[in-house]
């Protein structure tokens with residue numbers, strides 16, 4: 001189900017009131033324009049009428065794409081410093097309906113859905129690109145550790161290349177590097193618990209060496 005509402009939210013840069021349509025829950029399977037808007041970087045983005053800053057018009061919402069095996073709790077990037085608490089919250093909120101309720105076959109299937117915490121629409125977009133192109137987002141985050149700090153996955157042509165973006169510049173990385181990194185998953189799991197620990201919901205190179213908090 002998708003839940004949208006017309007809301008007034010404060011600009012995070014200047015505090016001015018910004019009015020517009022926001023989402024509390026987004027299901028791109030039932031509502032394909034969500035995915036199109038996310039990929040074209042138009043979803044939930046408005047210029048602030050006060051300062052002109054590009055404003056992301058949401059408080060927090062859940063992105064549910066069960067056929068794509070992705071369920072993500074989306075929080076604004078200004079809250080990234082609280083990632084440890086938010087990771088725990090997201091895990092608790094998302095794992096109950098997907099992994100702990102219903103008959104065994106439903107729970108087994110739920111276990112195959114990636115539960116993710118993302119900060120901002122660009123992090124969500126990366127996870128959706130991975131899901132659409134059948135990439136392991138953990139491998140992509142591990143690859144970023146060898147790339148300039150702050151790169152984001154922009155686009156993928158499976159079998160050929162992954163395109164990363166940093167500000168206005170793009171950089172292509174050969175598909176073979178993805179496959180090599182994927183082949184080292186077991187070795188990387190010990191070095192990068194923040195990415196490969198199954199309890200990690202914020203799967204990001206930014207916290208690669210920091211394990212999830214113990215429950």
Ligand SMILES: [Zn+2]
Nearest residue numbers: 011014048051
């Ligand atoms: Zn503003």
